[in-house]
Amino acid sequence: MCWSVLAWRSLAVFTGALLTAEGFYYLLRYVRKCREQKPKVLFFPAPLTCVRPLLWSPRRCDCRLPHGESALSSLARLLLGAGRSLDVCVFSISSFDLASVVLAVYSRGVRVRVVTDSDYMALAGSQVGKFRKAGIEVRHDQDTSYMHHKFALIDGSILVTGSLNWSAQGIFRNKENVIIIKDIDVVKAFIEEFEQLWNEYDPTKYSFSPQK
Ligand SMILES: [Zn+2]
Structure with missing residues (x-):
């Protein structure tokens, strides 16, 4: 050859x-x-675990609670992954753990917006006041029906939705589900819903002024 x-x-x-x-x-x-x-699913109730090591450095905590993996730690880690934006649209937000996660995300300079229900944010244990105090933008409905959504958008590309209210009752006691979706079309629909509510609940459009 x-x-x-x-x-x-x-x-x-x-x-x-x-x-x-x-x-x-x-x-x-x-x-x-x-x-x-591929969508992922988390089921609750979660075992009682401490998520504080996820929130600060060094990543250790000496409290007596277990510090292993749970549906709560998975959800917390996911939310903490927000790098640009975190849009929360949840009916009841009274979980100290998840509120701490939101505050930790905000403290890193991520834009955080919260839409919630006006009746439930006024109840004892609500963490919404902490958000406002920290400087997080919060908007709410102003009618007698409930703003009953339970979803969050991470960086406008990951949707976290399901039955879970962000409450200790929901996380540690109830049968609840959370689905994590990255499908562009589904995420886009939820972004549109969030933006629509954000615009609808603009404080300049409120027809009443809260009592001081
Ligand atoms: Zn701990």
């Missing part, structure tokens, strides 16, 4: 191998993307 034929054949084999490797690389990327896009 002459050298030129051998060289051409070698080049063809080499190019084929490269193409196969590239194809394999893109296939792996596609599979990984599909896996990431």
Whole structure:
């Protein structure tokens, strides 16, 4: 076999191998993307665990509660992953743990917006006052029906939704579910709903002034 034929054949084999490797690389990327896009589900009640090590550094806590993985720690870690924005639209927010997570996210300079229900934010134990005190923008309905949503949007690309109110009752006692969705169309629909409520509940449109 002459050298030129051998060289051409070698080049063809080499190019084929490269193409196969590239194809394999893109296939792996596609599979990984599909896996990431797949919805995840968390079920509650969660066992009583401490999530404080997730909130500060060094990541340790000496309290007596267990510090292992739970649905609560998974939810907390997810919310703490917010890098640009965290939009919370939840009926009842009285969980000290999840409120601490929101405050920790806000303290990192992430834009946090909260939409909630006017009746429930006035109840004892509500954490909404803490948000306002910290400087977080909070808006609420102003009618007799409930703002009953329970969802949050992380960086405008991850939706956390389900039956869970952000309350100790919901987290540690009730049967609840939370679904984590990255599907662009579903996320987009929830972004639109959030923006619509955010605009509807603009304080300049309130028809009453809260008593001071
Ligand atoms: Zn602890």
